[in-house]
Amino acid sequence: MGKRRLSLFINHKLQQSKLTTLMVTCFIAFNLLLVSGIVWLAYQSFSTITFTEISKARLALLNESTRRGFDFITGVTGTAYSLASNRELSSLLETAGTGRLTQIHQRRELAKILDHTLVVSEGITSVELYTDAFNGVNVTMADRIFPVDTIAGDTWFTALEHADAAWVPLRENESGHSLVGYAQRIFDSRGSTAAYVLIRLSRADIVRRFADMPMVLDGQVLLVDTAGNVIMQMGETDPVRAYDQRSSGKEDSDEDAVVADSHLPVDTAARGTLPVVDSEWIQEHAQQNEDGFEVVSGDGGGAQLVLYSKPATLQWRLVQTIPVHTLLSPVRYAGWQVLGIAVVGLVCSAVFAYLFVRRIIRPLRQLIKRMRQLEKGDFETRVQLSFTQEYAHLAYGFNHMASRLTELMNQVKEESRAKREAQTSLLEAQIKPHFLYNTLDMIHWRALDYEAKDISRMIVQLSKLLRIGLSGGKMFIKIRDELEHARCYVSIQAERLPFSIHYEEKIDPRVRSCYIPKIILQPFIENAVIHANPKDETLQIRVEIWEETEDPSRVIIQIIDNGQGLPEEWGLESSSGIGVRNVHQRIQLYCGKGYGVHLRTGSSGGVQVTISLPRIETEEQLNLWLDGENI
Numbered sequence: 001m002g003k004r005r006l007s008l009f010i011n012h013k014l015q016q017s018k019l020t021t022l023m024v025t026c027f028i029a030f031n032l033l034l035v036s037g038i039v040w041l042a043y044q045s046f047s048t049i050t051f052t053e054i055s056k057a058r059l060a061l062l063n064e065s066t067r068r069g070f071d072f073i074t075g076v077t078g079t080a081y082s083l084a085s086n087r088e089l090s091s092l093l094e095t096a097g098t099g100r101l102t103q104i105h106q107r108r109e110l111a112k113i114l115d116h117t118l119v120v121s122e123g124i125t126s127v128e129l130y131t132d133a134f135n136g137v138n139v140t141m142a143d144r145i146f147p148v149d150t151i152a153g154d155t156w157f158t159a160l161e162h163a164d165a166a167w168v169p170l171r172e173n174e175s176g177h178s179l180v181g182y183a184q185r186i187f188d189s190r191g192s193t194a195a196y197v198l199i200r201l202s203r204a205d206i207v208r209r210f211a212d213m214p215m216v217l218d219g220q221v222l223l224v225d226t227a228g229n230v231i232m233q234m235g236e237t238d239p240v241r242a243y244d245q246r247s248s249g250k251e252d253s254d255e256d257a258v259v260a261d262s263h264l265p266v267d268t269a270a271r272g273t274l275p276v277v278d279s280e281w282i283q284e285h286a287q288q289n290e291d292g293f294e295v296v297s298g299d300g301g302g303a304q305l306v307l308y309s310k311p312a313t314l315q316w317r318l319v320q321t322i323p324v325h326t327l328l329s330p331v332r333y334a335g336w337q338v339l340g341i342a343v344v345g346l347v348c349s350a351v352f353a354y355l356f357v358r359r360i361i362r363p364l365r366q367l368i369k370r371m372r373q374l375e376k377g378d379f380e381t382r383v384q385l386s387f388t389q390e391y392a393h394l395a396y397g398f399n400h401m402a403s404r405l406t407e408l409m410n411q412v413k414e415e416s417r418a419k420r421e422a423q424t425s426l427l428e429a430q431i432k433p434h435f436l437y438n439t440l441d442m443i444h445w446r447a448l449d450y451e452a453k454d455i456s457r458m459i460v461q462l463s464k465l466l467r468i469g470l471s472g473g474k475m476f477i478k479i480r481d482e483l484e485h486a487r488c489y490v491s492i493q494a495e496r497l498p499f500s501i502h503y504e505e506k507i508d509p510r511v512r513s514c515y516i517p518k519i520i521l522q523p524f525i526e527n528a529v530i531h532a533n534p535k536d537e538t539l540q541i542r543v544e545i546w547e548e549t550e551d552p553s554r555v556i557i558q559i560i561d562n563g564q565g566l567p568e569e570w571g572l573e574s575s576s577g578i579g580v581r582n583v584h585q586r587i588q589l590y591c592g593k594g595y596g597v598h599l600r601t602g603s604s605g606g607v608q609v610t611i612s613l614p615r616i617e618t619e620e621q622l623n624l625w626l627d628g629e630n631i
Contacts, residue, residue, distance in 0.1 A: 023361075027353045028346070035342045043335045050331050051324070055293045055305060062309040062318055063291055070312035076199055079121045080165060080184035083197045089113055090186065093194040095133045103137045111143035125202040131186075131195035148196065160185060160196065169231060170200060180206065180223075180232060207234055219304075219322035222275055228283035230275055231316070276304050276321040295324060363391040367398060379406040413627055421475075458495055464488045468518070475590065476515040476622055479545060479555075483507065486521040486543065493529050499537045501529070508546040511555050515616040517586050523579030524559045524609045532563025532606065539563070547615065554595075557611040565601040587613065590625060 083089060092106040092113075114127045121127070128144045130151055151157050156168035165184040180201045188194040206223070223232035277296065285294065285308060293307040303324040311317045325332075366383060373381040379402055383395040468477065468485040477485075483505060490503045525541055532539055540562045548554040584597040595612045602608040616622050 023357045024350065024354050027357070028350050031346055031349055035346055039335075039339055039342050042338070043331075047328055047331045047335070051305075051328060054327055055307065058305075058320070058322075059291055059293050059307045059309070062307050062320055066309040066312050066316075066318050070316060073312070073316075075121065076124065076182050076201065077165070079117060079124065079127075080182055080197055080199055083113075083117060083127070084184050084186045086113065090188060090194065093131060093133050093186065093188060100137065103134055104139065107134050107137055107139060107143070107145060110145055114144050121199075123201070123208070125200040128198045128200065129186075129195050130198065133194065151196065151198070156183070167225070167231070203232060203234065206232065219320060219326070220276060222277075222282075222319040222321075223316060224279075224282055224319055225316055228279040230279065230282075233275060275319075277306055277319065281306075282308070282319060360388075363388070363395070367391075367394060370398065370402075374402060374405075379409060417626070458492060461488045461491045465492065475517060475626065476616070477518040478512070479507070479514055479516055480512050482516060482518060482521055483543070485519065486525055489522045489525060490541065493526075497529065497539075499534065499539060502538055502540045504540070504542045506542070506544045511545055511547055511615070513617065514555055515622050516555070516557075516613050517583075517590055520583045520587070520611060521557070521559065523583050526579060528559070528561035528563055528607065532561050534562055553615050555613045555615050557609075557613065559607075559609040559611075560602055561606040562604075563606045565605055566599060566607055570599075583611075587611070 089110060092110050095103050095106060098106070110129060114129060118124060118127045126144060128146060130146050130148050132148050134145060135147055154168075154170075156166070156170075159166050159168065160183055165182065168181050168183050170181045180203075182199045182201070184197045184199075185193050186195040186197055221234040222230050223234065224230055281296075285292065285306075289311055291308060291310045293305060295303050296306055297303060304321045305324055305327060307320045307322075309318045363383075370381045370383045381402060383398050385392050385395050465485060465488040468481055468488070487503070490501055494501045521543065528539065528541055534540070542558075542560045544558045544560075546556055548556050580597065580599070587596050591614050595614060598610045598612070600608055600610075614625065616625060
């Protein structure tokens with residue numbers, strides 16, 4: 001039921017809508033769907049291709065950074081090996097059987113060797129020596145020689161029991177910097193461990209290797225070993241902030257990289273954000289010596305692009321995680337620009353569509369305007385031919401229809417006029433012989449009874465009567481002429497009847513010059529003369545003509561006599577009299593169904609005839625009525 005109402009409501013609204021509005025709305029809706037679909041598909045395709053290409057480019061950059069950034073490892077291991085193989089250093093570690101002063105001298109010489117190595121080696125934070133050879137010697141100046149017990153408690157120290165050298169994570173030093181170290185055994189002449197040399201590298205030393213490729217430090221960068229353990233975490237603690245800072249030209253500070261290894265204390269790893277990927281993920285995706293990238297879900301729910309490079313010299317690799325929305329932010333910006341251009345284009349196309357539709361609809365509106373003029377009776381209106389074939393066919397059809405209507409209307413008018421003239425001629429032919437015979441009969445009898453003077457007078461009246469009745473073939477005469485015709489008839493009848501006739505007129509001067517159908521008074525006066533039978537032997541006939549008060553466009557004629565009145569159940573349609581029906585038919589034929597004759601018995605007896613006629617004052621108005629324009 002709800003769908004039916006909705007359908008009816010939509011149909012109702014569509015029926016009330018203008019064609020221009022409907023076409024423009026449909027055009028805009030279609031273009032909106034089309035532009036939205038194209039922009040969405042283009043954005044998806046472009047973002048996918050762009051994301052893939054950006055990922056490949058960043059992976060290549062990460063591999064290059066891995067190769068170039070870890071070249072310093074060879075120098076670090078070489079420095080450690082040179083110290084371990086230094087015969088002078090090994091001899092200085094031989095303190096058995098020497099005196100206290102000699103051991104102090106040997107320690108100072110070892111410190112000089114370590115200082116010299118630190119100076120000549122680039123990218124090394126410190127070089128430290130751990131040995132028990134000088135446990136009994138106290139020095140007044142600090143150096144880089146420490147007892148083995150100093151590192152014996154570290155978790156990585158046990159790894160040296162099974163290897164001569166190893167990369168190890170270190171605790172923070174006094175300055176709070178996180179370090180990575182390389183430990184190397186130093187053997188004496190008997191093959192026993194004489195000392196451990198530890199070369200410390202700060203995160204600044206490592207990050208400095210990638211300074212010429214700043215995009216490598218975008219997001220979160222992990223330094224992992226062959227086991228998948230995170231040796232070091234570099235980059236901003238907030239990847240988004242890091243990207244924004246680099247985009248604005250800000251450089252990373254040295255505090256933006258931290259060591260985050262499972263072997264380190266918890267408080268050390270807590271300094272930075274936890275890695276997006278863990279050791280298991282790294283081991284699963286980086287088992288082979290291959291590089292690659294993958295999109296994973298981050299802790300915050302946002303997608304992260306994870307890139308892992310090929311292993312370097314020591315099988316270390318870089319793992320970089322960058323938020324996808326960070327990478328695609330330029331693409332989204334370009335997408336918004338494209339969308340803005342599409343919206344502007346859509347608005348412009350809507351304006352052009354509105355103007356174009358208005359131009360297309362203009363001939364149709366012109367056709368509707370001409371149709372309304374045709375409805376009002378303007379059959380001369382025509383439509384100009386349009387530039388389109390369909391509208392040209394419509395215009396041609398409309399013009400042809402209007403022409404045919406004009407021809408048909410003229411034909412109908414001519415046929416109606418001919419019909420009216422034929423009927424009028426027939427009706428008049430029925431009246432004139434009847435009256436003429438009676439008059440001539442009366443003249444005959446009066447000529448026998450009276451002298452020639454009376455006959456002459458009656459002939460004069462008869463001539464006037466015939467002249468006005470014929471009227472040169474005119475159908476309408478003025479009221480004053482019609483009254484003259486009635487007086488002539490009354491005068492003639494008064495000469496021949498055995499009773500007297502009292503004829504009276506009361507005419508409104510404003511309507512004396514109006515046109516009315518001729519011979520409409522005489523038939524009713526004749527009926528009064530023939531059928532009235534007045535009681536006082538005097539027939540009284542009163543004719544009144546006036547302008548109707550409520551409707552000035554009507555003229556009312558009343559004929560009142562003092563006769564016997566109308567018979568019971570008398571009706572105009574059933575009347576056998578020719579004259580009364582003739583007058584009524586002629587009035588309706590010329591003036592229309594709204595006019596005619598009404599008969600009734602008067603309040604004081606006799607017959608009261610009321611004739612309703614249009615008020616026709618000029619010949620132009622008369623011609624319109626004769627042509628049927630006002631019927």
